[in-house]
Amino acid sequence: MKKQNIIDHDKCKKCKLCIEVCPVNMIGIDSNGLTNFIPERESICLECGQCMAVCSTDAIKISKYSYEENFYPLPEKNVDYEKFTDFIASRRSIRNYKNKPVERSIIEQIIESLDYAPYGSEPNKVKITVFNNREKIESALPLIEKFLDDIIHWVDSPIVSRIIKLKKGNETFNTLKNHLYPMSKLENYKLKFGDRITRGAPAILVFHGDKGAEEHTNNAIIYATYAIFTAHSLGLGAAMNGIVPAAINKEPQIREMFKIPKNEEAVISVILGYPKIKYKKAIKREPKITNWVA
Numbered sequence: 001m002k003k004q005n006i007i008d009h010d011k012c013k014k015c016k017l018c019i020e021v022c023p024v025n026m027i028g029i030d031s032n033g034l035t036n037f038i039p040e041r042e043s044i045c046l047e048c049g050q051c052m053a054v055c056s057t058d059a060i061k062i063s064k065y066s067y068e069e070n071f072y073p074l075p076e077k078n079v080d081y082e083k084f085t086d087f088i089a090s091r092r093s094i095r096n097y098k099n100k101p102v103e104r105s106i107i108e109q110i111i112e113s114l115d116y117a118p119y120g121s122e123p124n125k126v127k128i129t130v131f132n133n134r135e136k137i138e139s140a141l142p143l144i145e146k147f148l149d150d151i152i153h154w155v156d157s158p159i160v161s162r163i164i165k166l167k168k169g170n171e172t173f174n175t176l177k178n179h180l181y182p183m184s185k186l187e188n189y190k191l192k193f194g195d196r197i198t199r200g201a202p203a204i205l206v207f208h209g210d211k212g213a214e215e216h217t218n219n220a221i222i223y224a225t226y227a228i229f230t231a232h233s234l235g236l237g238a239a240m241n242g243i244v245p246a247a248i249n250k251e252p253q254i255r256e257m258f259k260i261p262k263n264e265e266a267v268i269s270v271i272l273g274y275p276k277i278k279y280k281k282a283i284k285r286e287p288k289i290t291n292w293v294a
């Protein structure tokens, strides 16, 4: 379908900012000296909206967006570095929740915040399935417990280990072998000790997408990261959870319970709820290994 990207030349001040910011060089000066979309490049538009956001006279319209629905003025003052680091430092992965459901409107606010996230290639190839029902989450736990127990047999078996490495790659295999296997061996996730899988959380968001969809893995992790910070800003506790998606991808019955379509893979999940415990200190971890070149 032809894109309806338009520049209103009565409004355009020819500042060329849209040309400068466009990530795919889709806007240029045409033979009449007017700023215009370059028709043969419109198919590579990322629909990021930056051209419209930078235009001071609202002269640009790309097919997906309108100034009325998708744009609003930014405040003059931004959060400063100190406030920002205080905020990110005060977030913790929350694994102790009050027995209190999360209002749907709050989860909607969290999901809405993902609209502001960066994305590779396509923003909407990641889907989010929301479970806001503790009973439903609990019903999946025995199957997830079994999946975690099975990891012991898989890693102990040289043949199965080789198959996992070949099919899933070294990163997945090493996560199983070096992270989940020792945990399972020590019965860390056994339900007889309580729910150490979803930690009693009343809600969980599962981020998933078509197996081959471009950049869906990176985008899902970015969206989940935004989700945990937005949850924190709303007074909720949250934590990433990699076990639930791994179990969904391996066991069809768990996939069915979480309503993830067969051709899709779960990438990451986020558990959510009201935190029971308040942390009094930020944790400053050891510095990242950094190579400064020149």
Ligand SMILES: Cc1cc2nc3c(=O)[nH]c(=O)nc-3n(C[C@H](O)[C@H](O)[C@H](O)COP(=O)(O)O)c2cc1C
Pocket (backbone or CB within 6 Å): 091, 092, 093, 094, 095, 239, 240, 241, 242, 243, 244, 268
């Ligand atoms: C990709 C990923 C997967 C994670 N999976 C789990 C998980 O399955 N269960 C869990 O309790 N925490 C999980 N976490 C949370 C980490 O354990 C946590 O971020 C880490 O311990 C640091 O603690 P902090 O978030 O409070 O700084 C995961 C984090 C990431 C980034």
